[in-house]
Amino acid sequence: MKFNKEQKIIGIRVLNDNVIWIWAWRKSAVVIDPALSKPVIEYLKINNLNLEAILQTHHHSDHIGGTKELIKEWPKVKVIASLKEKDRIPFQNLSVKDGDTLELLDEEIKVIEVIGHTRSHIAFYVNNKVPIIFVGDTLFSAGCGRIFEGTYKQMYNSLKKIKSLPNNTLIYCAHEYTKSNLLWALDLEPENQNIKNKLIEVEKKIALQELTIPFLLEDEMKINLFLRADNLKEFSFLRANKDIWV
Numbered sequence: 001m002k003f004n005k006e007q008k009i010i011g012i013r014v015l016n017d018n019v020i021w022i023w024a025w026r027k028s029a030v031v032i033d034p035a036l037s038k039p040v041i042e043y044l045k046i047n048n049l050n051l052e053a054i055l056q057t058h059h060h061s062d063h064i065g066g067t068k069e070l071i072k073e074w075p076k077v078k079v080i081a082s083l084k085e086k087d088r089i090p091f092q093n094l095s096v097k098d099g100d101t102l103e104l105l106d107e108e109i110k111v112i113e114v115i116g117h118t119r120s121h122i123a124f125y126v127n128n129k130v131p132i133i134f135v136g137d138t139l140f141s142a143g144c145g146r147i148f149e150g151t152y153k154q155m156y157n158s159l160k161k162i163k164s165l166p167n168n169t170l171i172y173c174a175h176e177y178t179k180s181n182l183l184w185a186l187d188l189e190p191e192n193q194n195i196k197n198k199l200i201e202v203e204k205k206i207a208l209q210e211l212t213i214p215f216l217l218e219d220e221m222k223i224n225l226f227l228r229a230d231n232l233k234e235f236s237f238l239r240a241n242k243d244i245w246v
C-alpha cells in the first residue's frame with residue numbers, strides 16, 4: 001500500500017503464517033520483524049534498495065530469525081529494539097524505550113510499549129496523513145496476541161493504547177490469523193453481521209492469495225471482541241476462552 005506519493009509497504013508471507021513487512025522509500029528500506037533473511041534479501045536486491053533499519057517488536061525467533069544474515073549483507077543497518085531486550089535481541093545497536101521517536105525514511109516513528117505477549121513488546125507508530133502502526137504480536141485482525149509473559153491487565157492496557165490512536169490508523173501485525181480469529185468470534189457471537197461480512201471479505205482475499213492485513217482500526221472496532229471488551233474481566237474471559245478454542 002502507498003501512504004504518500006513515494007512510500008510503500010510490502011508484506012512477504014513466510015513460514016506458516018508470518019508476515020514480514022518491508023517499508024520502502026526512494027532507494028531505502030526498513031524491514032519489520034524479519035523471521036527469515038532470504039526473501040527479504042531477494043526483494044531488496046531485485047528492487048535495488050538499501051536496508052537502512054530493522055525494527056524488532058519482540059524477541060521471538062519468528063521475528064528476529066533473519067536479522068543476523070541481513071546484517072551480513074548490510075553491515076551499517078540499524079537494528080532497533082527495546083532497551084529491555086538487550087540479552088534476548090542480540091544484534092540490536094539502537095535501543096529504544098516507550099515514547100522515543102526515530103527518524104527513518106523521512107518519517108517520524110514513535111515507540112509505544114505494548115506489554116502482554118512478552119514483558120517488553122514494543123510497537124512502532126507513524127503519525128502520517130494515513131497513520132500506521134506495526135504491532136508485532138499484540139493485536140491481530142479479530143484477535144490479539146497470546147499472553148506469554150505479561151498479565152491480562154498489561155495486555156488489556158496495551159490494547160487500550162492502540163484503541164486511542166486515530167480511527168483511520170492502518171494496523172500491520174506479524175501473523176495472518178484473521179480467518180481463524182473470525183471463526184472463533186463467530187462461535188461467541190453467531191448473529192454478529194459485521195463479523196459475518198468480514199469473514200466473506202477475508203475468504204475472498206485468501207482465495208486470491210492476498211493478505212488480509214493491514215486492517216483499519218475503525219473497522220476492527222466493529223469485529224474485534226478483544227478491542228470491544230468493556231472491562232478487564234470481560235477481556236480476561238475472552239483471552240482465556242480463545243486459548244482453549246480449537
Ligand SMILES: [Zn+2]
Nearest residue numbers: 058060117137
Ligand atoms: Zn511472538
